[in-house]
Amino acid sequence: MPMYFLQAKSVFTVLMILQSASVSAHPPGLSSLDISIQTTDVVVKITFALQDIEAFTPMDSDLDAEVTDAEREAAKPAIARLLASQLRINIDGKDYQPAQPGQMSFDDQNNALVTLVYPEVPQQQLLVQSAFLAQLPSGHQQYLTVRTANGVTLAEKMLGKTDDQLNLTLAGSNQPSAGAPTWLGAFADFFKLGIEHILTGYDHLLFLFALLAVTHSFGPALKIITFFTIAHSITLACAGLNIIELPSSFVEPVIAVTIIYVAMENVIRGDHPRGRQWLTFGFGLIHGFGFAGVLREMGISSGETGILLPLLSFNLGIETGQIAVAALVLPIIWWINNNLLIADKLLKGCSLSVCLMGTYWLLERTILS
Structure with missing residues (x-):
């Protein structure tokens, strides 16, 4: 079999994997658990995406495929009971239950927020177990923080199905003893989360693939990647710091x-479209708001290092994953683009496939949502 057929097959295989790996570009799988040790009690705030918990507490009571405001309100007690029952709080060797039913609310990011109050304060040890993670998909992650009443971070940890608890030993006055988790662990957690997000963010990857599909060498590809990085880093920071906010119903x-436009530009203008780096910068600003949605879903906005540490490490993780993907596909793209017999047809074929996927996501996020 001629070598160019093998190369072409490789590109189509990568593209089809990206398209078929998930029905949704951003599958649910993030939540947060924020624990504050007050003077006389422990306050726990739990945040989950509604799509992660609606299978356990159905809200569409009349089964008409639409959830009304009244149905959402009626579901609040059941959601609060569910999340409270799945959370274990052990203080100084004794399990405690909330002093009263959880306070339940919804935010504008389509999340459920439950606040629980436990009538005791740990002096030596606090054990937290999020048993609900065992019932969720294996990729689900929950960001746990433990703080004092004045906001000092005692512990931070990313929980998952196979590691769903934190055991914090205190040395008195609610201070952690030697060996407690540090900012370095949180940095590593968010760095890993950034890598996972870009590798499972199929819309972002297809956008990047469509941008790079017209390049022939390192220079133009470097420009595109650099401009995309700068652009989405700007808006990721602005959104993370609450300087600019755009609703996900608009951003997604x-x-x-953006995916449809770039793919169609590849089809219509073909190779070497001018100003591709400026197009990348403009569209990259929008993608940055999409990246910021991950931190918003987890309620990451406070702590000893504030939003800055998660923001920096998450963005570095995104860049690392992006560079890894580019390093994998660019040699194949360049080889094909320098073979005149197949370059034009393959570029248009792949771009049309990307355009179709972008159209599906557009319909899914508007008419079908």
């Missing part, structure tokens, strides 16, 4: 539009 459809 527009991301799909």
